[in-house]
Amino acid sequence: MGITAGLEHIIRENEPLAPYTRLRLGGPVEYFVEPTHVDELTEVIRRARQEDLAIRLLGGGTNLLVRDEGVAGVVVNLAAPAFCGLEVIENGLLAGGGVQLAHWIAAAVREGFSGPEQLAGIPGTVGGALHGNSGTHAGDIGQWCCGATVITRNGEVLERSSDDLSFAYRQSSLNELVILDATFQFESEPAETLTKRMQKLWIHRQTSQPSSLEASAYVFRDPIGVSATSLIEQSGLKGTKVGGAEISERDPNFIVATPEATSADFVQLMDLMKAQVHERTGVELELNVEIW
Ligand SMILES: Cc1cc2nc3c(=O)[nH]c(=O)nc-3n(C[C@H](O)[C@H](O)[C@H](O)COP(=O)(O)OP(=O)(O)OC[C@H]3O[C@@H](n4cnc5c(N)ncnc54)[C@H](O)[C@@H]3O)c2cc1C
Incomplete structure (x- = not known):
């Protein structure tokens, strides 16, 4: 059956990956997939497994170097609206894995949730940041995460609760193939205080990094x-x-x-x-x- 049959609308063959990465370097991937909902994503994972194709998840592409010869197998991009929802919940946020980290930070600041403003200026997505527990010396994203929905390499959708999540410096127990969404809980602080702190950090970054x-x-x-x-x-x-x-x-x-x-x-x-x-x-x- 192959991987594309019936899914031609979401799969492109031999797609250059450079435009999807911050470095804008490297060759194409065999199959580039942009699912529009979870069922399409799990079906692609199932087929890739059946066909013995390697499968990788792309976030904002800000921590990736693609080799000049390109990548064999499948790369999945979670850019569709189904993976980019951002919702305010009690004392926190529920964010899709594809949400831009900058949007997540802005929402937290607006709602008076303290902590995320310290990550201002880190590029990429919520999924990518959780995968590597991104952060600064002031804090890492994992410290506010209290649950996540993931998809395993077998295509199984699982809920991970705070009890079985652990984070350390650039390390995360959220190591399944896909982080679909995650919930975060925060302390409160006035939005104006958070805005000022965020702006200060942002300005510092603009002058101290490329x-x-x-x-x-x-x-x-x-x-x-x-x-x-x-x-x-x-x-x-x-x-x-x-x-x-x-x-x-x-x-x-x-x-x-x-x-x-x-x-x-x-x-x-x-x-x-x-x-x-x-x-x-x-x-x-x-x-x-x-x-x-
Ligand atoms: C200018 C600049 C400044 C930076 N500053 C910092 C910093 O201060 N602190 C810091 O920690 N990092 C920093 N980084 C590195 C990088 O931005 C972060 O690691 C970022 O969180 C990566 O997210 P991404 O979405 O771009 O992930 P990608 O680069 O797309 O992917 C990185 C990894 O995450 C996985 N991944 C992505 N999305 C998902 C998902 N939804 N589910 C499962 N796995 C996923 C990928 O498969 C890959 O293994 C910086 C990078 C740049 C270019």
Whole structure:
């Protein structure tokens, strides 16, 4: 039967992935799927399993590097309205996995829910942020999550309650194939206070990291007790280039891709950074960005 039969309206073959990622790099995927509701999504997961095709979830594409040769199998994009609902509930929010993190933060601030304003400026979606427990030194998204609906690699829809959720630095027990939606609970604070805090953090980010117009990635996780940024700086790497990939002058834990860059340039530069930091400081850096 194949994977596309009867689902031609939501599946595109050989779709370039670069436009769906922040880095705008890399080749096409065999099957690109944009389901319009959950039943279509579970059917695609079932068929991919039957056909023995790898299947991956795309969020905002802000933490992904797609290789130049592209990706085998299936990539699912949760951009349809069915996956992007955002609802105010008692003391919190219910958000679809495809909701833009910026919209989730804005809703929380508007409702006087404190915490999310500290994540202002992190790009991507709620699903992507929960998958990697994204955050800053002021807080990570997982600390407000008290339940989620997920889909497993078998296509089973499950409810995960707060009892079986755990989060640590850039780690999340929400590791099923799809985070469909999640509920969040917050403390209250006046919306004006939250707005001011959010604006301050936002301005700080605009001056301390690559601009939102630049194709960039936040490359390494912070080792315990030290920032990756300072280790890269200490290793004298600021401004280093490989082909069209360049370490950011603003924050050397970001690599910026110029229009000439390839994914291979990016990988080579990350390898060089890792090797030099290890040689100069003895610390083994761990990748934050995911390579597909
Ligand atoms: C300028 C810039 C600043 C950044 N600042 C920070 C920061 O301060 N802190 C921080 O933690 N990160 C930061 N990042 C990294 C990145 O933005 C975050 O990790 C973000 O949360 C990734 O979300 P995304 O939707 O783009 O995920 P993607 O990049 O699309 O995907 C990342 C992973 O999440 C999975 N995923 C995505 N959506 C779902 C879903 N619905 N269900 C299941 N799995 C899913 C993907 O399969 C993939 O494994 C920054 C990146 C940039 C470019």
